[in-house]
Amino acid sequence: NAGVTQTPKFQVLKTGQSMTLQCAQDMNHNSMYWYRQDPGMGLRLIYYSASEGTTDKGEVPNGYNVSRLNKREFSLRLESAAPSQTSVYFCASSRTTAGSSTDTQYFGPGTRLTVL
Amino acid sequence: AQSVTQLGSHVSVSEGALVLLRCNYSSSVPPYLFWYVQYPNQGLQLLLKYTSAATLVKGINGFEAEFKKSETSFHLTKPSAHMSDAAEYFCAVSARNTGGFKTIFGAGTRLFVKA
Numbered sequence: 001n002a003g004v005t006q007t008p009k010f011q012v013l014k015t016g017q018s019m020t021l022q023c024a025q026d027m028n029h030n031s032m033y034w035y036r037q038d039p040g041m042g043l044r045l046i047y048y049s050a051s052e053g054t055t056d057k058g059e060v061p062n063g064y065n066v067s068r069l070n071k072r073e074f075s076l077r078l079e080s081a082a083p084s085q086t087s088v089y090f091c092a093s094s095r096t097t098a099g100s101s102t103d104t105q106y107f108g109p110g111t112r113l114t115v116l
Numbered sequence: 117a118q119s120v121t122q123l124g125s126h127v128s129v130s131e132g133a134l135v136l137l138r139c140n141y142s143s144s145v146p147p148y149l150f151w152y153v154q155y156p157n158q159g160l161q162l163l164l165k166y167t168s169a170a171t172l173v174k175g176i177n178g179f180e181a182e183f184k185k186s187e188t189s190f191h192l193t194k195p196s197a198h199m200s201d202a203a204e205y206f207c208a209v210s211a212r213n214t215g216g217f218k219t220i221f222g223a224g225t226r227l228f229v230k231a
Contacts, residue, residue, distance in 0.1 A: 004159070035221075040125060042206060043160075043221040090159055101148050101210035101217030102167040107159030 001026050004108035006091050012114045013081045021076040021111050023091030031094045032074035033058075033105065034066060036087040043090065049074055050097045081115045088112050118143040120209045122222035130230045135179075135194040137225045139207035142188065149190040150208040151181055154224075160206060166190060177201070202229045 004025045013019055025032065030051050035043040045058030049068040063085060065077045074093075078085060089111045094103035123138040141147055148167050152160040164175025171183040177200075181192045190207060204226045210219040 040223055042223040045219075092159075101212060101219070102165065104150075104162045104165065105152075105160075105219070107161065109157070109159050 003027065004091055004093055004106050006089075006108035006111050008111060009109065010112045012116065013078075014116050015082060017081050017115075018077065018079050019081065019113075020078075021089055021091075021113075022073070023075065023108060024073045025091075025093040025106070026072065027093060027095075027106065028071070029093035029095050029106070030071070030097045031103070032068065033092040033094075034064075034074070034076045035090045035092065036060065036085075037090060037110070038087050046076065046089075078113075081113075083115045086113060086115045118145075118147060118209045118211045118218070118220055120207050120220055120222040122205075122207050122225050124225055125223065126226050126228065128228040128230060129197045131199055132196050135192070135197045135201065135227065137192040137205050137207075137227065139181075139190045139192065139222060140188055141190060141207075141209045143209055143211045145211045148210045149181075149183060150210065150219075151175065151179070151190075151192050152206045152208060152221075154204045154206065156203070163192070163205070197227075197229045199229050199231065202227055 007022045033048040034046040047066040049055045052071045091108040092105040094105045119142045121140045150165045151163040154160045164173045166183045174180045204224045207222040
């Protein structure tokens with residue numbers, strides 16, 4: 001099993017450009033998450049999907065959109081990138097829906113995004 | 117609402133010394149607590165978690181943590197540091213909120229191990 005995979009690994013954008021970060025998991029997990037990681041701030045939740053067909057905002061959703069394409073895939077889109085979105089983005093998944101808080105989250109390797 | 121505070125953004129220890137990484141939480145309902153580790157250029161992976169069973173939780177790589185409700189703490193320890201323990205460590209708290217459960221991560225503590 002590959003676990004959680006993310007593409008691309010690195011990306012440089014100019015202000016105003018758009019892009020989509022892709023995430024897929026092969027563990028048959030129900031919940032999927034997008035986080036951003038910034039120095040000194042830990043991980044902050046952007047959006048999550050508790051099950052196929054549902055998405056909800058997290059702590060920092062502004063400037064992002066998501067799509068839960070199917071049970072395996074959860075993409076994050078930046079419609080008009082800004083320098084403040086320079087960050088490392090992590091996708092994660094967990095087994096159950098949002099009914100259990102004891103779930104372990106499994107993380108992908110991350111995407112390093114720079115917006116100039 | 118819940119929150120988590122990790123005391124010390126950087127901790128440096130000598131190889132063979134005790135590792136102590138501090139985590140304090142705030143939660144209005146019984147929390148579940150996690151420690152994750154992030155090695156350079158990798159995603160986070162679970163070290164251990166507290167799910168209201170035993171208060172002393174043993175994890176991978178010789179780490180353990182003790183849930184102390186009276187102190188609202190969940191500090192991570194390891195008796196003897198190895199060079200391979202150099203990484204960033206994140207404490208996380210998960211608790212029931214309106215609409216489901218929510219997990220909050222701390223800011224992280226970077227552990228340096230000196231030879």
